[in-house]
Amino acid sequence: MSERAPLVVVTGGAGFIGSHTVDRLLEQGARVVVLDNFSTGKRANLAAAIGRGGVLEIVTCDVSTGIFAALAPITAQHGPVDRIIHLAAQVSVIASIASPVVDGQINYGSTLHVLEYARAMGVKKVAFASSAAVYGDVSTFPVTEDLHCQPVSPYGIHKYASELALDYYAAVHGVAATPLRFFNVYGPRQDPSSPYSGVISIFADRARAGRDLLVFGDGGQTRDFVYVGDVARAVVAAAMSDSTSRVALNVGTGREITVLELARIVVELCGGRSAIQHAAPRAGEIVRSVAAVERAHTALGFRAEVALVDGLRATLA
Numbered sequence: 617m618s619e620r621a622p623l624v625v626v627t628g629g630a631g632f633i634g635s636h637t638v639d640r641l642l643e644q645g646a647r648v649v650v651l652d653n654f655s656t657g658k659r660a661n662l663a664a665a666i667g668r669g670g671v672l673e674i675v676t677c678d679v680s681t682g683i684f685a686a687l688a689p690i691t692a693q694h695g696p697v698d699r700i701i702h703l704a705a706q707v708s709v710i711a712s713i714a715s716p717v718v719d720g721q722i723n724y725g726s727t728l729h730v731l732e733y734a735r736a737m738g739v740k741k742v743a744f745a746s747s748a749a750v751y752g753d754v755s756t757f758p759v760t761e762d763l764h765c766q767p768v769s770p771y772g773i774h775k776y777a778s779e780l781a782l783d784y785y786a787a788v789h790g791v792a793a794t795p796l797r798f799f800n801v802y803g804p805r806q807d808p809s810s811p812y813s814g815v816i817s818i819f820a821d822r823a824r825a826g827r828d829l830l831v832f833g834d835g836g837q838t839r840d841f842v843y844v845g846d847v848a849r850a851v852v853a854a855a856m857s858d859s860t861s862r863v864a865l866n867v868g869t870g871r872e873i874t875v876l877e878l879a880r881i882v883v884e885l886c887g888g889r890s891a892i893q894h895a896a897p898r899a900g901e902i903v904r905s906v907a908a909v910e911r912a913h914t915a916l917g918f919r920a921e922v923a924l925v926d927g928l929r930a931t932l933a
């Protein structure tokens with residue numbers, strides 16, 4: 617690790633996507649600082665990264681109250697922050713419907729604090745974890761980035777508001793920034809412990825234990841499930857690129873699958889012991905979701921590579 621390697625701050629770096637992003641940055645020789653309040657993130661997610669000796673600092677910090685104080689001692693010792701990957705968020709669409717104000721404070725507020733830091737300190741690039749939830753219920757598929765965004769949840773609204781803030785800071789303050797609209801991310805280290813956790817983590821957890829899977833509604837709703845290792849590649853490519861393009865990029869596979877079909881595959885991969893039950897559909901949910909993937913390919917050379925069944929096997933292993 618050289619002192620001249622780029623200094624990259626990862627907010628939410630102890631989380632699921634964050635820890636894979638840290639692994640990827642270290643592979644590329646970056647110096648990495650993690651800011652996390654450990655609300656859902658875990659130090660254990662960074663065990664391999666810490667073992668490799670690459671992580672400079674892991675700072676406990678609530679990003680929604682600002683990051684200047686947390687970073688001051690680090691920059692005094694190691695020099696300025698080159699790039700910020702902003703992943704810290706509360707990630708549940710359903711939780712945002714229950715607590716919209718809290719969602720705004722965390723998900724929009726944190727983005728403003730990150731952008732204020734980037735503006736004041738001359739950070740070269742901000743890559744931001746936006747979401748397919750910004751689109752809302754659209755009627756043309758696959759979903760292209762130039763579609764009108766009409767989010768149907770507070771979570772989607774605050775991700776979209778964050779994108780608008782990125783665009784404003786780019787246009788007015790010259791902060792280079794890329795919003796990445798993740799579709800449904802899955803893979804190892806995704807925490808299944810909350811009822812709001814990602815569906816694959818819940819299905820995998822239950823099917824491994826031979827417990828029944830609960831599908832909300834008839835299971836005909838579709839999602840584009842993208843493997844976390846692919847997402848980490850896209851995030852790092854965007855953060856390290858010197859492009860000043862202000863457009864948002866989808867991060868997905870371009871393939872969709874129904875939740876019911878997903879449940880069947882997970883049950884089969886786990887030996888077929890679980891039954892599939894149905895419950896009432898979730899309110900505020902989108903019905904169909906699948907990404908158009910050409911723009912990320914053109915901008916970053918990125919394509920998702922891991923097939924769903926391979927990613928599921930890696931998740932279950």
Ligand code: NAD
Nearest residue numbers: 628631632633653654655656657678679704705745798801
């Ligand atoms: P995660 O819950 O594992 O990661 C979020 C991380 O942010 C955790 O480590 C958590 O402790 C931290 N955090 C939360 N609030 C914080 C705060 N105020 N200050 C500092 N740290 C805070 O979830 P994830 O799935 O890894 O999500 C990462 C990002 O990707 C989020 O911005 C999420 O909205 C976005 N995203 C995720 C998905 C998905 O399918 N998992 C899809 C679209 C977008």
Ligand code: UD1
Nearest residue numbers: 707709747748749799800812813814815818830831832837
């Ligand atoms: C997910 C992400 C969100 C992201 C969005 C982008 C999580 C927790 N949420 O939201 O951060 O912005 O993708 O597309 O990672 N389901 C069941 N049974 C269960 C759990 C879920 O049937 O036990 C269904 C849900 O009703 C839904 C689908 O599975 O139709 C996916 O749900 P979920 O994993 O919670 O993700 P999203 O709401 O799509």
